[in-house]
Amino acid sequence: KYGVDGSGYVDLALLRGDPSDGLPGVPGIGEKTAAKLLDAYGDLAGIMAAVDDPRSKLTPSQRKRLDESRAYVAVAPTVVRVAADVALPDFDPALPAEPLDPETLDALAARWGLQNALHRLLVTLGK
Structure with missing residues (x-):
């Protein structure tokens, strides 16, 4: 639906925001823009690297909004990503x-x- 794989969805939700997870998102970056940015730059780290690259094809408003959201972008992945280091009991699906x-x-x-x-x-x- 969004044109991103499973791991890309985390970055998409982080960028566009997701009220069900309490994520405000980056102001001015909606679903379509987030998907386009991920397609162009691969992942959140690539997008943020593009903010610092004057040769990137980010629009001036995208660059400004992402730059102003650095603090949010730096901590939000911790909230969004699924914990992979939690010991779980054995599960019998029967x-x-x-x-x-x-x-x-x-x-x-x-x-x-x-x-x-x-x-x-x-x-x-x-x-």
């Missing part, structure tokens, strides 16, 4: 053979009016 606590599940389904949805789920799971 679906359970039956509800862990059928009585509690039935009580919750009754309390919240989800009996039909629960029944459809259990039928779908073959339970």
